[in-house]
Structures are given as C-alpha cells and as structure tokens.
Amino acid sequence: MSEPHALPLKAPRPWAKRLGFSVAALLLLAYGLPYSQPLFAALFPLLPRPVYLQEPMAELMWQHIGLVLVSSSLAIVMATLAGLATISQTGRAFKPLMETLAAMGQTFPPVAVLAVAVPVVGFGELPALIALSIFGVLPVLQATLAGLASVPTPVLDSARAMGMSPRHILTEVQMPLALPIWLAGVRTSVVVNIGTAAIASTVGAKTLGLPIIVGLSGFNTAYVLQGAMMVALLAIAADLAFDWLALALHGHTRSADNEA
Amino acid sequence: MTIKFQNICKFYDGAAAITDLNLDVQQGELVVLLGPSGSGKSTVLKMVNRMVSHDGGHIFFNGKDINSFNVQDLRRRMGYAMQSVGLFPHRTVGHNIATVPKLLGWDAQRVQSRVNELLYLLAMDPKQYANRYPHQLSGGQQQRVGVARALAADPDVLLMDEPFGALDPVTRAALQLSLKKIHRATGKTILFVTHDIDEALLLATRIVLLNHGRIVQMGRPLELLQQPTNDFVADFLGRADLGLKLLSLRPIAPHIKAMDGAEPIHTISHTATFKEAISHMATLHVSSLCVVSADGTVLGQVHATDLLETSYV
Numbered sequence: 278m279s280e281p282h283a284l285p286l287k288a289p290r291p292w293a294k295r296l297g298f299s300v301a302a303l304l305l306l307a308y309g310l311p312y313s314q315p316l317f318a319a320l321f322p323l324l325p326r327p328v329y330l331q332e333p334m335a336e337l338m339w340q341h342i343g344l345v346l347v348s349s350s351l352a353i354v355m356a357t358l359a360g361l362a363t364i365s366q367t368g369r370a371f372k373p374l375m376e377t378l379a380a381m382g383q384t385f386p387p388v389a390v391l392a393v394a395v396p397v398v399g400f401g402e403l404p405a406l407i408a409l410s411i412f413g414v415l416p417v418l419q420a421t422l423a424g425l426a427s428v429p430t431p432v433l434d435s436a437r438a439m440g441m442s443p444r445h446i447l448t449e450v451q452m453p454l455a456l457p458i459w460l461a462g463v464r465t466s467v468v469v470n471i472g473t474a475a476i477a478s479t480v481g482a483k484t485l486g487l488p489i490i491v492g493l494s495g496f497n498t499a500y501v502l503q504g505a506m507m508v509a510l511l512a513i514a515a516d517l518a519f520d521w522l523a524l525a526l527h528g529h530t531r532s533a534d535n536e537a
Numbered sequence: 538m539t540i541k542f543q544n545i546c547k548f549y550d551g552a553a554a555i556t557d558l559n560l561d562v563q564q565g566e567l568v569v570l571l572g573p574s575g576s577g578k579s580t581v582l583k584m585v586n587r588m589v590s591h592d593g594g595h596i597f598f599n600g601k602d603i604n605s606f607n608v609q610d611l612r613r614r615m616g617y618a619m620q621s622v623g624l625f626p627h628r629t630v631g632h633n634i635a636t637v638p639k640l641l642g643w644d645a646q647r648v649q650s651r652v653n654e655l656l657y658l659l660a661m662d663p664k665q666y667a668n669r670y671p672h673q674l675s676g677g678q679q680q681r682v683g684v685a686r687a688l689a690a691d692p693d694v695l696l697m698d699e700p701f702g703a704l705d706p707v708t709r710a711a712l713q714l715s716l717k718k719i720h721r722a723t724g725k726t727i728l729f730v731t732h733d734i735d736e737a738l739l740l741a742t743r744i745v746l747l748n749h750g751r752i753v754q755m756g757r758p759l760e761l762l763q764q765p766t767n768d769f770v771a772d773f774l775g776r777a778d779l780g781l782k783l784l785s786l787r788p789i790a791p792h793i794k795a796m797d798g799a800e801p802i803h804t805i806s807h808t809a810t811f812k813e814a815i816s817h818m819a820t821l822h823v824s825s826l827c828v829v830s831a832d833g834t835v836l837g838q839v840h841a842t843d844l845l846e847t848s849y850v
Contacts, residue, residue: 442609
C-alpha cells in the first residue's frame with residue numbers, strides 16, 4: 278500500500294515527459310537509421326537491404342514537416358478567416374453553406390482529395406500542397422464555427438449592452454472564448470495532415486511516405502516499418518505539443534460551464 | 538437624468554408588442570416595470586439602451602432623442618444588469634467590473650480603486666474576490682458582480698432586467714436591500730423590471746403595471762394597493778392577501794406609544810413594518826411588543842389593536 282499523504286500535491290505533468298520521449302525517439306530514428314544496419318538485418322534476415330538509405334531519413338522528415346507546416350498554416354488561416362467572416366453582417370448568409378461544407382468534408386477520405394488534385398495540377402509538390410491545404414481547412418472551419426457558437430448568448434448580450442463595439446466583442450469576447458474549441462480543431466487538422474502528407478508521396482512529393490511506397494512496391498517490409506514509425510512518432514509528437522499548448526492557454530480560457 | 542417615452546410602439550411580426558406607451562421617469566426615481574410574462578416590460582427596458590429598437594414614437598434621454606446618440610456611447614452611460622448576469626467567463630471578477638471604465642479610457646489606478654470601492658459596496662472583499670473567475674462564485678455572488686459591473690462607470694441610469702429572478706429567497710432579499718441602499722446613497726435613476734409583486738412593493742418609488750404592451754396603472758406602491766383602477770390590477774396584486782401587502786408597506790415608527798403599566802417582554806426594532814410586528818405577535822402569542830432602537834434603548838410599545846385599526850388613508 279502506498280501512503281496517501283505521500284502523493285504530490287500538484288498533479289504531475291505527464292505530457293512534458295511524453296513529449297520529450299517522442300521527440301527524442303523521432304530524432305534518434307531519423308539520424309540513427311544509417312547506423313542501424315545490424316538491428317534491422319537481425320529483424321529482417323531475408324531482406325538484402327533492410328535499411329532505407331536511398332534518401333537520408335532526416336531530410337525526408339524535414340521535408341515532411343515543411344509540407345505540413347505550409348499546408349496547415351494555409352488551411353488554418355483560410356478556415357479561421359472564413360469562420361470569423363460568418364459573424365459579420367455580409368458573411369452571415371454563408372454560414373449554413375459553410376456548416377454543410379465542413380460537415381460534408383469530414384466524410385471525405387484524404388486520398389480522394391489527392392486523387393482529385395493530380396489531374397488538375399499534375400504530379401509534384403504542388404498538388405500535395407493544394408490537397409493538404411484543402412483537406413486541412415475543414416476541421417478548423419468546423420471548430421471555428423462551433424467555437425463561436427459556444428459563446429453564451431447572455432455573455433454576448435451583456436457585452437453589447439455595455440457598449441462594446443462589434444470589433445471589441447470579436448477580439449475580447451468571442452475569440453478568447455472560442456479559442457479552446459478552435460485549438461482542438463487545429464490539432465485534429467494538423468495531426469491528420471501529418472498522416473495524409475505521407476500519402477502525398479504517391480503524387481511525387483518527397484515525404485516520410487516515400488519509404489512506405491518504395492517498401493510496398495518492392496516487398497520490403499523493413500522500409501514500410503521505418504517510414505511508418507517516423508510518421509507515427511511525428512504525429513504523436515505534434516499531438517503532445519498541442520496538449521502542452523492547450524494546457525498553457527488554460528488559465529486564460531476558462532470554460533463557460535457556469536453561464537447557463 | 539430623465540427618461541421620457543413618447544407614444545412608443547413596437548411590433549413583432551406585425552403584432553403589436555407595445556402600444557402607445559407614455560412614461561416620464563424623473564431623476565432619482567426607482568421605477569419598477571411590473572407585469573405578467575409577455576406584458577412587454579423587458580422590451581420597454583431594452584428600448585432605453587437600444588438593445589431593442591422602437592418602431593414608433595420617441596424616447597428621450599435627458600431631453601435628447603436616444604437615436605441621436607452614438608449607440609455605444611449611449612450604452613456606456615447606462616448600467617445594465619440582467620437575470621442571466623452574462624459575466625465574461627474568461628475574465629476575473631475585477632476585470633469584469635472594469636469593462637466599461639476601460640472602454641471609457643480610465644487610467645489603471647482609477648479603475649482599480651473603483652473596482653475595490655464597488656466590491657466593498659456589494660459586501661465582497663476585494664482581496665478575496667477580485668482575482669476569482671465567475672465560475673468560482675455562487676449565483677448570488679455572480680449577481681452582485683453583475684450589479685457592480687453595471688454601476689462601474691458611475692452611469693446616469695441603471696437598467697435592471699429581473700436581476701434577482703434566479704436567486705434563492707434569502708440571497709434575493711439581501712440583494713434587494715443592497716440595491717435599496719445603493720439607490721438611497723447614490724440617488725441614481727433606476728428602471729427595474731420584475732414580475733414579483735413583493736419585490737416591486739419593496740423597491741419601487743413608483744410602479745408601472747403593464748399588460749399586453751399597455752400601461753394599466755402607475756403610481757406609488759400604496760396607491761396601487763389602495764386604488765386599483767380595474768380587476769386586472771387588483772387580481773395581479775393579489776386580492777386575497779392585499780391586507781398583508783398593505784401592512785408590509787407601513788412602518789411602525791409613527792405608532793409607538795409610551796409605556797403604561799406592564800412592559801411587554803418581547804422586543805422589536807423601531808425600523809420594523811406593521812407586517813413584521815404583527816407576525817412577531819402571532820408567533821409569540823402576545824398582543825403588544827416593546828420597541829427598541831438599534832442601540833437597545835427602549836422607545837415605547839406597540840399594540841396589535843392600534844396597528845390593525847389604523848386607517849390606511
């Protein structure tokens with residue numbers, strides 16, 4: 278039996294440790310792969326080349342991260358602006374349309390977006406960027422709309438009745454209160470984007486999906502495993518980083534549960 | 538600061554919600570808009586700070602048509618408190634109260650001292666409460682903060698829309714007394730909406746009774762009780778316990794008599810009303826009480842027969 282009073286008063290922060298571990302594992306795999314020949318040779322004795330060395334894994338990782346950063350940033354900016362536009366006088370009319378689009382988009386498989394983009398713009402980085410940006414828009418748009426809708430009506434009424442201007446209400450009431458839900462949408466968008474960016478290798482973008490594609494077409498399970506581990510670790514690290522961000526913002530974005 | 542309603546009309550989907558309403562609110566009055574649900578009392582209140590627009594007639598704030606003001610400037614000059622409070626959940630109590638003063642560009646020092654002053658006024662220790670978030674307060678405390686926020690920039694007029702409606706009876710009574718004190722101390726013009734007759738009788742310097750968007754009767758609380766203009770007024774105010782309501786409006790102070798013979802054992806404060814005195818007598822099974830002042834000095838006595846046989850005119 279453990280002593281109850283020996284428990285720490287402050288809750289431990291497991292995310293910090295886990296974030297550290299996953300980033301360390303990611304970097305170790307990315308930079309240590311060329312030296313792991315004996316390990317993978319032992320694991321896959323039948324494969325003549327058990328380690329993916331065609332491109333340095335670290336380079337693929339940074340390209341993957343770059344693609345995700347650019348496409349996610351574009352997606353977040355577009356989705357957030359579109360969502361915020363729905364509370365303006367002129368944008369209000371588009372709100373039902375956007376809600377439908379956002380809901381519909383969630384049922385669309387990411388591969389389908391890529392498949393549609395290629396015939397339009399051809400192979401390479403560009404179709405990947407376009408497809409990833411478009412696909413990333415939907416969760417953020419939905420979260421922006423849901424976040425704004427979550428602001429209690431009495432809070433908006435009192436803001437208006439106190440003589441706050443619409444801009445003040447947006448920046449000082451609606452945006453801070455919508456932030457936690459918005460951030461959850463951004464998190465979904467980015468994490469899904471990391472996975473989808475791997476598939477983007479099929480259309481010619483150099484990402485961590487490359488070892489997976491090469492491995493699949495060449496019956497090299499070790500390549501598939503190495504690529505998949507990299508993508509998974511990257512997604513986990515990003516997810517944990519968002520955990521940390523949400524926690525850091527917690528003090529300023531109290532939930533509205535008391536405002537019935 | 539005066540508010541004048543002139544031939545005000547309001548339509549919702551073609552149906553008249555307010556019909557030809559005329560009302561003059563003078564400086565320092567506490568006017569209670571009283572009426573059943575759907576009588577239009579809230580609508581009338583919200584027209585004053587243009588949260589609801591009026592479709593016909595004019596509303597004058599201090600002699601100037603409210604439509605001639607910048608709407609945000611107008612609202613910043615009127616404190617507003619409502620039943621659902623609407624505190625900002627992401628901001629501390631102090632920050633919530635400071636909203637309008639900050640909009641008006643007060644310096645930090647002045648805002649800070651005003652916040653403290655108001656928290657003291659509403660019986661909340663600033664050290665303990667200023668840095669709390671709304672969800673860390675009870676319903677009554679939240680409403681206190683709501684009232685403090687409405688008073689923050691020392692507005693000319695206070696608009697209150699059933700502010701105490703969602704509170705338990707004890708908390709409500711305490712806040713009603715707080716509001717009464719604030720009204721006496723500041724002399725602010727207050728427009729107060731409620732459907733609670735007792736609350737109206739307690740607070741109002743004048744009651745405006747509304748039904749179906751029209752004023753049915755207005756006057757001092759005593760006038761409404763004694764001379765209801767029609768059956769609706771009499772029914773709404775409560776025919777059955779009309780007598781008790783009248784008792785609650787009359788202080789015992791003018792009816793204190795000098796001691797003669799045996800001194801009554803039980804005491805009552807000299808600020809009590811007829812209702813409290815008679816209630817006391819009923820529970821204690823006595824017909825007279827000894828009246829004492831706040832410091833315990835005996836002032837005299839009151840007799841049940843004197844209180845009940847007093848004419849109310």
